[in-house]
Amino acid sequence: WIAWRIDRLTAFVTRLTRHARQNSLVTSAAVKRFWPAQTPTGAQDWVRWVKEDAVDYLMAMNYAKDPAVFATFVKEHQKWLAGTKAQYWPGAGRHSEKWATTPQALMQQVKIAKGAGAECVMIFNENALTDEDLALLKDV
Numbered sequence: 001w002i003a004w005r006i007d008r009l010t011a012f013v014t015r016l017t018r019h020a021r022q023n024s025l026v027t028s029a030a031v032k033r034f035w036p037a038q039t040p041t042g043a044q045d046w047v048r049w050v051k052e053d054a055v056d057y058l059m060a061m062n063y064a065k066d067p068a069v070f071a072t073f074v075k076e077h078q079k080w081l082a083g084t085k086a087q088y089w090p091g092a093g094r095h096s097e098k099w100a101t102t103p104q105a106l107m108q109q110v111k112i113a114k115g116a117g118a119e120c121v122m123i124f125n126e127n128a129l130t131d132e133d134l135a136l137l138k139d140v
Helices: 002-022 046-051 067-081 103-115 131-137
Strands: 028-032 057-061 091-093 122-124
Touching (some): 002 046, 028 046, 046 057, 046 067, 057 067, 057 091, 091 103
């Protein structure tokens, strides 16, 4: 059952990307950070997707309160994605139901991602961004 679900989602992603590219479009996927541990429940075999060139942009939801934990996710993901064509845009967390970071911790995560070569960083949740966050982001 688990393998069937993973294969069905992978087949869908592959078909979607093929169709998008035929129409001069690109695809992206926001994925859970815990690969392969989340794969049986979420069916997101996103490392396979990028290795098979089935997505153009990958946004891993690396939401972590601690910048060191965020850095570990970024490093691990980059290792798995090495040699693939997909753009990796780490997702940094500003706020969740259980925790919130400071503007300085968020900026630290952005700098970690940029220092690791990420072209872009996705920030969640935009409703949690303050004027201070936006002012600090201008300088990154």
